[in-house]
Amino acid sequence: MNTLLDISGLRKAYPGVVANDDVAFDIAPGEVHALLGENGAGKSTLVKMIYGLVQPDEGQMHLHGRPYAPTSPKDARAAGVSMVFQHFSLFEALSVRENIALGLDEAIAPRVLADRIRSVSKDYGLPLDPDRLIGDLSVGERQRVEIVRCLLQDPRLLIMDEPTSVLTPQEVNILFDTLRLLSKRGVAILYISHKLDEIRVLCDRATILRGGKVVATCIPRDETPRSLAEMMIGSTLADPPLRRAVPGRTLLKLTGLSLPTHDPFGVSLQGIDLTLHAGEVTGIAGVAGNGQDELVEVLSGEQLVEPGMIRLDNTPVGGLSPNRRRSLGLLTAPEERLGHAAAPDMSLTDNTMLTGRVRQRLSTQGFLKWNVASNFARAVIKQFDVRTPGVDTPARALSGGNLQKFVIGREVMQKPRVLVVNQPTWGVDAAAAASIRQSLRDLAAAGASVLVISQDLDELMEMSDQFAVIAGGKLSPTRPAGSISIEEIGRMMGGGDAA
Amino acid sequence: MMEVIGLNADVTIQQSLFYILTTLLPIMVIAATPLVLASTGELIVEKSGVLNLGVEGMMVMGAVIGFITAVETGTPVAGFILAAVAGGLLALIFGFLTQVLLSNQVATGLALTLFGLGLAALMGQTYTGIRPPQTARIDIPFVSDAPVLGQMLFSYDWIVYFALALVGAVWWFLNRTRAGLVLRAVGENHDAAHALGYRVIAIRLAAIAFGGACAGMGGAYLSLVRVPQWSEGMTAGIGWIALAIVVFASWKPGRVIIGAWLFGGVTILQLNIQAANLNVLGIAAIVLAVVTIGMIALNLRSMTAKNWIRVAFLGALALLSWAMALTWPAFRLDSAYLSMTPYLMTIVVLVAISGDRTRAALNAPASLGRVFHASS
Structure with missing residues (x-):
């Protein structure tokens, strides 16, 4: 040859x-x-x-x-x-x-x-x-x-x-x-x-x-x-356990959620309807840049919409700030690890304080309780096997997979009622990805509702109970997982058949 | 004096127009030239993705070096050349600090301004109060002597034409040459440019040096032609206005000229209004009318209903102030308010520009102000 x-x-x-x-x-x-x-x-x-x-x-x-x-x-x-x-x-x-x-x-x-x-x-x-x-x-x-x-x-x-x-x-x-x-x-x-x-x-x-x-x-x-x-x-793989969840009561409901974009390369959200139930993992597939980032921003409270467009336990939350939403139990882990989900130059304790302050009561009357915060960060590190020298390490120093485990773990351990994650395993190796997926499934099994937005179809097929596709800022109706073929999803992702 | 001043109650409209075209307009063009030079230089710098806030410092260095050289050698051209060299060298200090040592661009730029102002004051100490040799005007036989038009268009020194040609050259460079494309690419996404094998730091250093040379020439124009004299801190904020013009022009060379003339014009107008006791309302009416016509001319192809409403509003405002000027011919404004106008204009224009987020975001270099580190 x-x-x-x-x-x-x-x-x-x-x-x-x-x-x-x-x-x-x-x-x-x-x-x-x-x-x-x-x-x-x-x-x-x-x-x-x-x-x-x-x-x-x-x-x-x-x-x-x-x-x-x-x-x-x-x-x-x-x-x-x-x-x-x-x-x-x-x-x-x-x-x-x-x-x-x-x-x-x-x-x-x-x-x-x-x-x-x-x-x-x-x-x-x-x-x-x-x-x-x-x-x-x-x-x-x-x-x-x-x-x-x-x-x-x-x-x-x-x-x-x-x-x-x-x-x-x-x-x-x-x-x-x-x-x-x-x-x-x-x-x-x-x-x-x-x-x-x-x-x-x-x-x-x-x-x-x-x-x-x-x-x-x-x-x-x-x-x-x-x-x-x-x-x-270099080692043998374990099969993920099979599981069938019975959807519980409605936790989060989006009705006619729309948001025009100001970014010339952004996507406008158009009339999104979605219902999330307790004990359920919902997957949203889509090609990058079809409104995923915008949807996450709307859910986290970075972008405000009309209050009635987002309802948590039937309470309108569309006009509430991220911290108010966090106190009600709607938590978000965005895609960009450095700079969005975590502040790169701040320590893990600081980063814990940033998202955990409200829900974990890490402050009293305006004073921050650093000891409690670093204990919470330590607990996340231990539970999620984050490999790092300690809680004072800046977030930037962690490898992608470890930081992702920390970012997800930080939200999961706050016991959210609804957790929104965008690209939870992007750029993470197989072993870490498996453990992140498992922790999200465990969270749903404990009665929370998890919304996973991802470009990895295999991941969504493996994790989700119900499934929708976002294309051009529009969301398809949800379908039970397993009732839909990869080809069909592909067509919907291309925007050909979003209905 | 009162007869030629114009816009006074007892002067006719023809006389006012004549005065504006033959006396005010040339002064405005001269006042705008340092801004054209400095903004064009800064535009190239920003297009390469670097934010150099030290324009003021580089201008004042150019002003003092150009002045000293012209006085010592007796030739203004040598002054302009050395001013450009001095501005470029000062800019390269900034370039070395920000591109090689990766220091913060905003802080380094501010430091450059302070450093330039201080060093220039030190160097120029013994040159205060001297008159520099005169920069020759280009006199075209017959044409320059033509009434009105001759004075309007052909009564300037060579730097004015050089500055305009420079803007044209920069436009051609950015939009028509491969090197210009590479420069824009570096400013747009330095990581991608690096991955393609372009030398980001070298390209940026060249852009920074060019920007410094332009700012230096603009400064020399101040001390050799516009004032013409050397005094400490004589740039008086022009460098900052040059920075604002780049944003105002949304990083397009052609608009730099419009911006510079607008800002230069306001500066001259406020001086003249103060000196000649003109009616501010009449001037405001003219300015508003010019802006209205300009808006129509610039957006002719894409006039939306929203734009028509804006234009109609501005036009109505122009008519209103003209009517008020006729009603109260003796209206006067305290000079302190007039001195504020160039800066107020800057703020108003910047706010108006940033109102249209889509367009600004499309033209702004995406890597502007970001530190580039070639991690491999």
Whole structure:
């Protein structure tokens, strides 16, 4: 087998952590090669070295049999290596054409470039209008921009970093068709993902990383998702217990909830109706940027609406501030961990005080009870297995998964009547995600109502008792979980059939 | 004196118009030129995602260095060039602190203003009260001598035309060149620009130096042409108005000229009203009428019902104050109120601009003022 990229003995260490150690693998032309691993396994560092963003401490790379040591993305692109990022490197206020021009190393006249964009995007079945602003595009369309940008440079190796995490199932199918077409034309694809089913469908070979080292190389079609996951984690997985909840009485009711947006790239909420019952987990699916953030802001009280639009125990709360809502038992954990759910430079005790003060009575007559607050923070850390030196650690110093456990735990332990969480396991590795999901289920089992907003369909299918889809600021009617197929949900997420 | 002043009860409308076009307008353009220069520079800086609040400090440095150079060498051009260099160097101190040492941009910018004011005062101590060599006016034969139009359009020194050409060049750079696109990209999302392999810090340093050079030239224009003299703290807040103009212009070069002329005009008007005892109500009527026409002209393509109501309201206000001016020809306002007007205007305009959140958010560079750290 001839080899396109050959990597051996690659090592990269950061202060205090070895990100990659003695990593070796190879990719053949036209091969779709998966890179698998938990968060922190070293996948990102590895592809950054291949793309020239980071230089390895030791080891060699060979491209087409010649030594390959890119010192910048420009070098990498010149050698035929392109990359589509997980967080798109796009500029919202610029047009599609301008964004693509920025990613090309040679200057092309605007009109010529617009024509080339049209022809390449048509060629690969990825329709794009070069004159639209990125801010007006859906996430799937944005990814197309990234891919077309790479294709314009005729790459030999295309690196895709978790490309499907934000797409609807239909968009995933379009993407896979494009990738297969590319691979047929001899382009090698290095595919990074958490989603084991996708890897089994798409990839020819997989390299599995754990703790910065290659632990296995396999052919994913011959493996089960379970065996792949166990290779990634290095231990056996326990099945989540099955459970059937009987919905209790109505806790939270949204009636005709509408909110026009002022943000040019925001989404207006339009006539949302939703009823949450005690003892029930409600899932809301949707592609990012379809009104999830706005809905969370309305529920938390950051955005006020007419009082009657939100009723908690039949009391209108739509006009109440976040703290008043907290005292009534409506708690929220927003998506953005650093800066929204937690203040990055404040300690865990401070962060506990910020959301727990009202409901946990952490203050008397305007004076704060720091001892009680830090005891509560300690309890959260213990109960939710947050790995941190102590309660005085700033929130910024925690890893994503640990901070997420803390943020969720902080709300769960306040014994909410209704808890709203947005993307509870985003960027969290499998083990931590499982424990967060379990704690939310336990909370519902204890009689609270939990509203989970997520882009991870598998997560929602696993957790929810009832299920709705948000698209373009409108919410579909709720359906009992299990009564709806993935294809149907995908269509609703695309906004085709929100009714 | 009273005959040429205009807007006085016993002067005809033709005489007033003549006075405004041939005397007031040229002074307004001259008053606006330092603002055009400084705001254009700051616009580039902000488009690259950096907020440099030290415009005032860089202007005053330019004013003193330009003045000293012009006096010592006898050539104003050398003064302008060295003023630009001095402004650029001072800006690079800011750039080094904020981009390399990652200090807070707001605090560093404020410190730069204080530092510039102090250093300029020290350097200019022995130069107070001297007259600088005169900056030559560009005299085009016949054209400059043409009545009214000649005085209106062709009676300025080269810096005025240079400043206007600079605005045009900046517009072309930002909207038509690849380097301009990269600059906007860096200001829009520095992480993405870095991921694409652009050198964020180098690009920002260049923008900061350019902004400083422009501010320095604007300052030199103050001490060499507009005043022309050196006195301590002579910028008197112009740098801050230049910052406000960038927001007023919603980061678009063409609007910088409109903003600068508006603010420069108000400054000159209040001086003239004070000196000549003009009727404030009449002036207010003219200003309101100009703003009304401007609003129609700027939004011609997208006049909504809401905009028509605004325009009608402003027009009615203009007519009302004109009627009041005719009713009370002898109306006078205390000079203290007039001195406030440029600053009041700044506040009013900024409030009006920020009222339209959608549009402001679309044009504002998204990374403005955010610290960039290339963590890999």
